[in-house]
Amino acid sequence: MKPLKVALLGCGVVGSQVIRLMHEQADDLAARVGAPLELAGVAVRRLGRKRDIDVDPELLTTDAESLVTRDDVDIVIEVIGGIEPARSLIVAALSRGKSVVTANKALLAEDGSTLHEAARTGNGDLYFEASVAGAIPLLRPLRESLAGDRVKRVLGIVNGTTNYILDKMDSTGASFTDALEEAQTLGYAEADPTADVEGFDAAAKAAILAGLAFHSRVRADEVHREGITEITATDVASAKAMGYVIKLLAICARSDDGRSFGVRVHPAMIPRSHPLAGVREAYNAVFVEAESAGQLMFYGKGAGGAPTASAVLGDLVAVGRNRLAGTHGPEESTYADLAVHPMGETVTRCHVALDVADKPGVLAQVAELFAKHDVSIQTVRQEGHGDDAQLVIVTHRATDAALSATMAGLRELDIVRAVASVMRVEGDE
Amino acid sequence: MKPLKVALLGCGVVGSQVIRLMHEQADDLAARVGAPLELAGVAVRRLGRKRDIDVDPELLTTDAESLVTRDDVDIVIEVIGGIEPARSLIVAALSRGKSVVTANKALLAEDGSTLHEAARTGNGDLYFEASVAGAIPLLRPLRESLAGDRVKRVLGIVNGTTNYILDKMDSTGASFTDALEEAQTLGYAEADPTADVEGFDAAAKAAILAGLAFHSRVRADEVHREGITEITATDVASAKAMGYVIKLLAICARSDDGRSFGVRVHPAMIPRSHPLAGVREAYNAVFVEAESAGQLMFYGKGAGGAPTASAVLGDLVAVGRNRLAGTHGPEESTYADLAVHPMGETVTRCHVALDVADKPGVLAQVAELFAKHDVSIQTVRQEGHGDDAQLVIVTHRATDAALSATMAGLRELDIVRAVASVMRVEGDE
Structure with missing residues (x-):
């Protein structure tokens, strides 16, 4: 069987796990896809750098654009993150009929429509399960399993860094600054924690979730966003005394008349008896409330190399199967075209x-x-x-x-x- | 756009909700599928019976076989349950190239291979998300989202009736008999509760889960099965005193060498700190542990008319899209062909x-x-x-x-x- 050729953009925490798993699970992946998957090349920023994984030096290239447009490449995996050059590379690949698997929440939330449009033009797949809540199967259930239902609300903890910080504050009485420092020491927070603690990361994920849940298009800048930097040890203690815990929540909720929806990310008090209250450390969990299904919850690891790679590889198998069958998965669904209502409503x-x-x-x-x-x-x-x-x-x-x-x-x-x-x-x- | 014609087998608790939702959500479903869905007929046992839902009498028929083989029918939804006539009807439909959505766990676990074979022959879809854990998207995540990972263990509460009974025994100190009676009064348990309390229902679901998790074929009679009828109020109290709670668990676990797996359903004590311990009343929850993804949990309503109909309609949208695209979803995956090891191991x-x-x-x-x-x-x-x-x-x-x-x-x-x-x-x- 002719192999499907895969180009990988990025060889960091996630990319190196993707390479490892493609190698270790080659036989399983081939059996599940119906053809072997072959790494065609790995685009990196610098060639000489020491890496977590042994990669055939022949596969490494700094010329990502040539790699994604190579005729023999079937599928492109993008795990470099950020807006550019990720967007140009994905669009270049999609418009040439290749399928793309990406974990890039920031790009999807800022300019998803450009990517989806390119996927339609090229008639390929754009899959992005890894972009929200890491290993937790969440987008496929929203996109497919709940396709026969009406989602009323999505409410979740989608940022592990802030959950780790708030959990520490709650369990030890630490201040925000001390809890952040501990998270940085343990690798849960970056040196510049802005994207996490100011809610930008969660807002991008909320935009993606709301778009899927309500079959509409949502951009990150339409999400009302408040971070956790102003939460004090006193706030946490006071919530605790009342039987509440403070979590950074992403909430997408349809209005009562069903004609619009709100999307917001902010800290909130939830009762300790609520299932989300028990989500500790850097875990993620998302509640979905649908008219017929009722309340569903999805829980697991929201980040990390191997968990994110698991989601990437699941998508890789799906788009691989689709290519062999000469078809593609569900396209972007924005037919409902509902408006995002202002936070005041x-x-x-x-x-x-x-x-x-x-x-x-x-x-x-x-x-x-x-x-x-x-x-x-x-x-x-x-x-x-x-x-x-x-x-x-x-x-x-x-x-x-x-x-x-x-x-x-x-x-x-x-x-x-x-x-x-x-x-x-x-x-x- | 030419409508897709849907034949419904069964008009009970689930079937009547399917009809209601197909009607109420007709526009949404059409937009998501890409064509309207039209009810072509509803097979029932008796025509005159009073029903929960108004159905055009012209659509009702007692001749299920003629309905599923009608040339104009594209998709068959089977919600009558049991082995026969469900099996013959599904096979008749599939072998004529129709797609089938079923909630029939007993049939899938007893003779799934016959159904999958018929789907392959006819080149149609066989989808069955509703057969395990009702509204909870679980089979699609196992089948697709985790297709790039190695599942080590699936451990869950997949029978709402027994969970309700054990939860009552735990929270009120009631005996098994009293808790069962209450469950029957509230409609959570049937007059003949054997299938639930003896673990047959959970065993069928365990067989389906193990097959998907380990890419192998598993029959219900390969599942080690023990029910909850012998659990006493003393057992429950003693577990409670030690910080444990008794749950009926379905457990599918790969052996350490990865060459075989065990599948079992039996009551077990789990620590009160375990997330499954907090699953109350008739809810279901399933833990999945995979090599890269780590621990995932899925939680929601495992039964009931509307939740089960939600899962059925999700599948209906998927098979509808597939038919329009002239393709089909992932086939049965049994390539690993692992053996079920005996309970003693x-x-x-x-x-x-x-x-x-x-x-x-x-x-x-x-x-x-x-x-x-x-x-x-x-x-x-x-x-x-x-x-x-x-x-x-x-x-x-x-x-x-x-x-x-x-x-x-x-x-x-x-x-x-x-x-x-x-x-x-x-x-x-």
Whole structure:
């Protein structure tokens, strides 16, 4: 049987695992695809560099463009990340009829439409299971298994770095800075942690998930994004005292009328009894709520060389089979073309801690302000007294705009010395 | 666009939901498939019967065979269950080139090879996501997402009825009989609960999972099967006291040398900290452990009309797309052709409670017997005294044969008045 030739772009943490597994599992992969897979070349930035894996030096090249356009190459695996040159290389490959497997969430979320368009033109496959939640089969279930259902909501922990940091803060009482440092020491966070801790990575994944869930096109810049850098040890302790845990969540939710949806990434308090609360360390987990299926959860390793390579190879087998059968997998599905609604229209709940003057009538004034904005209060608790007097309030569901207006109003009240913390509450409606 | 015509076999709990959703979601389904789906007919046992759903009487027929062989029918959905006439109807449809979506775990596990052979002959699709774990996307991930990985173990709760019963026993202290009665009252268990409580349903699902996980063919009668009818309130309480919970598990595990695998369904104690321990009521959850991906978990509703219909419709969209593209999905993959090893070769652990004589030297004699069979003891605890003296022992890992021989030996010892309970322990190695 004529082998399928595979070009690999990138030979870092993921790429080297892809090479190892293609070699170690060659017989299994050949049996599953229906033809052997042969590495046609590996594009790297520098040739001489020491690598985690032995690669035939003949296969290495710094000329990625020539590699992806070679006539004998059937499939291109892109694991270099970033926007350019990844985009140009993928488009070059797809428009020549090759199939592409990529783990590039940033590119898909910034300019997925260009890639999908190139796949259509070339009549090849564009698969990207590894781009969200690493090894966890999540995109294929959304794209295919739930194709006969209506997804209402996707809610998940899709960034391992921030989950590691928040989990440490929760279990040891550490500050954000200390927990980040530990994550960096252990290799869970990069030297420049911005993409993770500011929520950019999670936002790109949220855009991809929302697009698949709602059969619409979503770009990363349409995702409301808040990071975790301002979360204090006090916030975490206060959540803990109330039976909650703080997680960085990606949430994609269809509006009640089904005509639009919200996409957001922000820290939120969830009840400790919620299955996502038990997701520890750098693990990922995603809840999917569909009309007929009900609640589903997917859990596993969201990053790392071998787990990500597992997802890449699963896609490689699928596109390999498709090529042999002369067909391709499901195309991008954007027929619903729903709009992303602004964050203000999102319905959520809020936990707010107020430093207040310790005198009669405070609660009445605060309650009146909530009522003015149509935000009803679920629980209120008074803590401390004198200069330490604090009101801790949890609201019922309201629009984010109403909640924001309420918070702004609270800051204007004379009897409120400070709004000590504000955090959204999810997962227990 | 010419519609794809769909014949439905069965109009019960699942079938009526399939009809409802095909109607309610007609536009979405058409957009996702690329052509409208049209119900060509519904085969039922009796025409006059009152149904959960309004069906055009013109569509109803008792002549299932004529329906599935009609020239204009493209896809057949089988949700009648059981071996015959389901098998003959599916084979008739497949061998005429139609595609089939089925939820029939019993048939797949008893004679899947006949169905897959007919699919190959007719060049159509045989999809069966709904046959295991209802709405949870599990077979597609195993079949496709993990196609580039090596599955080591699948361990799950795949029967909602028994999970409901065991959960009730655990949370209320109820006896098996009382918990079963409650499950029957609530509709979670059938009047004749044999298929569920004796593990037949779970065994069929285990056979399907093992076949997909290990790329081999597995029949239900190759699955070692033990039910939950002999589990007492005392067993449950004793497990609880030790920080364990009893679940009915389906376990498919590759041997250490990778040349064979075991498939079994039996009750087992798992630590309360294990993610499967938190699976309550009638929910299902399945752990998959693969070499590169690591541990994955899938969780959701394992049964019910709408959840099962969700899985059926997901498959319907997939086979519909395949037909329009003139292709078919992945065929049965049995190339590895691994053997199922006997239960005796399975490596597991054991919890055993012994009623013993309360005199010196008892523990020494018991320990000597374990040693004789090469079973090492992890913990031993003495409870009560006099006529109530009990030794509670948890072993380290050993073959099931060695554990069984040890249990038999214990029954022969003079100082052992009775082996009060024996239960395997899983999930904490």
